[in-house]
Amino acid sequence: MDENTKREIIMENYTHPTNRKRVDNPNYFKINTNNASCIDNLDIYIKFNHNIIEDIAFEGEACAISISATSIMINNLIGKTKDEALTYIHEFYHMTEGEEYNEELLKEGNAYSNIYKQGNRKTCATLPFRGLEKAILEQNK
Amino acid sequence: MNRDDFPLLKQDIIYLDNSATSLKPQTVIDKMNDYYTNYSANAHRGDYDLSFKVDKEYEETRELVKNFINAQHLEEIIFTSGATESLNMIINGFFANYLEANDEVLITTSEHASNILPWFNLVSELGIKVKYIPLDSNYYVTLDNVKKSITPHTKVISIAGITNVIGDIRPIKEITKLAHENNIFVVIDGAQMVPHVPIDVTDNDIDFLAFSGHKMLGPTGIGVLYGKIELLEHLKPQKLGGGMNESFDSPEEVYLKPLPTRLEAGTPNIAGVIGLGEAIKYLNNLGFAKISSQEHALRKYLLDKLLPLKHIDIINIESDSAIIAFNVNNIFSQDVAYYLNKYNICVRAGNHCAKILKSSVGVTNTVRISLYFYNTFEEIDNLVELLSDYDKIVKEMI
Ligand SMILES: Cc1ncc(COP(=O)(O)O)c(C=O)c1O
Numbered sequence: 001m002d003e004n005t006k007r008e009i010i011m012e013n014y015t016h017p018t019n020r021k022r023v024d025n026p027n028y029f030k031i032n033t034n035n036a037s038c039i040d041n042l043d044i045y046i047k048f049n050h051n052i053i054e055d056i057a058f059e060g061e062a063c064a065i066s067i068s069a070t071s072i073m074i075n076n077l078i079g080k081t082k083d084e085a086l087t088y089i090h091e092f093y094h095m096t097e098g099e100e101y102n103e104e105l106l107k108e109g110n111a112y113s114n115i116y117k118q119g120n121r122k123t124c125a126t127l128p129f130r131g132l133e134k135a136i137l138e139q140n141k
Numbered sequence: 142m143n144r145d146d147f148p149l150l151k152q153d154i155i156y157l158d159n160s161a162t163s164l165k166p167q168t169v170i171d172k173m174n175d176y177y178t179n180y181s182a183n184a185h186r187g188d189y190d191l192s193f194k195v196d197k198e199y200e201e202t203r204e205l206v207k208n209f210i211n212a213q214h215l216e217e218i219i220f221t222s223g224a225t226e227s228l229n230m231i232i233n234g235f236f237a238n239y240l241e242a243n244d245e246v247l248i249t250t251s252e253h254a255s256n257i258l259p260w261f262n263l264v265s266e267l268g269i270k271v272k273y274i275p276l277d278s279n280y281y282v283t284l285d286n287v288k289k290s291i292t293p294h295t296k297v298i299s300i301a302g303i304t305n306v307i308g309d310i311r312p313i314k315e316i317t318k319l320a321h322e323n324n325i326f327v328v329i330d331g332a333q334m335v336p337h338v339p340i341d342v343t344d345n346d347i348d349f350l351a352f353s354g355h356k357m358l359g360p361t362g363i364g365v366l367y368g369k370i371e372l373l374e375h376l377k378p379q380k381l382g383g384g385m386n387e388s389f390d391s392p393e394e395v396y397l398k399p400l401p402t403r404l405e406a407g408t409p410n411i412a413g414v415i416g417l418g419e420a421i422k423y424l425n426n427l428g429f430a431k432i433s434s435q436e437h438a439l440r441k442y443l444l445d446k447l448l449p450l451k452h453i454d455i456i457n458i459e460s461d462s463a464i465i466a467f468n469v470n471n472i473f474s475q476d477v478a479y480y481l482n483k484y485n486i487c488v489r490a491g492n493h494c495a496k497i498l499k500s501s502v503g504v505t506n507t508v509r510i511s512l513y514f515y516n517t518f519e520e521i522d523n524l525v526e527l528l529s530d531y532d533k534i535v536k537e538m539i
Pocket of ligand 1: 161
């Protein structure tokens, strides 16, 4: 993916994020995810149907990287099983650590493939994924 | 001015986060190196020359601090790890024993977390009440609003001398006068004030003052608690251990040392204390008159250049100190900070530990520029050039 495409994906998802809205439905599981070191703070709402993630939405305040990453996460993980989602999340972490990862699987997620070089933005990109991961693990308990 | 004194400024960096911490002059660094290199013995303990020199330097700093804030007694100067520890000692060591259920403490919504959370803790532990002095339209504390907030239950007013987001200077002398007429104690959080303006605890009749070394050219991990001696006598030590006791034979027979040693248990931050002394010497030599006039000139210059920029919303157009908090239209403050960071400009984004200020100002996060005397007009030119171009910010913020 070239730098321009990455930029466009990030900006498009930042300015028009998917499902940025408050959800007041008891069928949704709500989880807060924030960065201790900065001010990103998002609530993520997830609708599970047994093993399937039927819907995800979010609201809150965060930087362009966090918001766009949340939107991309939503675009790629709605309709997936919990295990598929966890696989995606772990591949995303590998990418943000600068390790080998499954490029094909991450699709638009590749927009952050250089973020491992910017220590201070790594946590922004992983913010929504850490939230979703926690929600899945709590659901699986 | 004085840029050559600060080794960090030799790097290609524009440092505009002085409210978080200041840079350190070479003299402070050298002084601490000298301690570690040439006489790194313990204090108050040894009977040999090296240790004697430690004691001398350590106590000389106490004298420097006393004169710096015009305290009346050396015993009124307690070394702590910073403003946070000082405030916690004041609140948990003194006020936790003095206050009772339903007593009221007045603070403001623009206080730093370290002057809020210890009080909140007493709300749950003792049933005291924390009330807020309303801020005016510039987020200032007026004497009138203090007056209106006082009730027969008010026992303490605990406020910053200068706040870390708005940078307003509070009318301390008038407040302490009013407070004392009503038998109310006054705690001043001096973390942002002491580095920037002269403060006279005697003339202002301040009961307790807290501040940190690292925001005033000194090292991290050192701060000061000032208290009037008759109040400090009643401050219960939160830390017990070596150095602060006279004798202990059994739990019934523990005798503590007099002030100030009683409140400085354990091996102190000796290098920090000595470094703080050197920082105070530096500030004394430079003089607050020069520091203030440079800061004001810089702030005015920056403000005049930012005001015409339509995409920039300045939160504190009025301010007495060298802080400007703003937002760029529709851009998250952290993204602005990341953008400036690409050009080696250090600014702070966030709520600046004043999390409840948002209820007054209506915005949660801001970009904060905080200046000190070593900043320059050219640095501001560079900053403003980068901020003037909205499209460039949007393009380069990710
Ligand atoms: C107004 C105010 N009070 C207290 C503090 C706490 O100081 P420290 O972290 O050095 O203990 C700060 C530091 O940012 C501050 O700005």
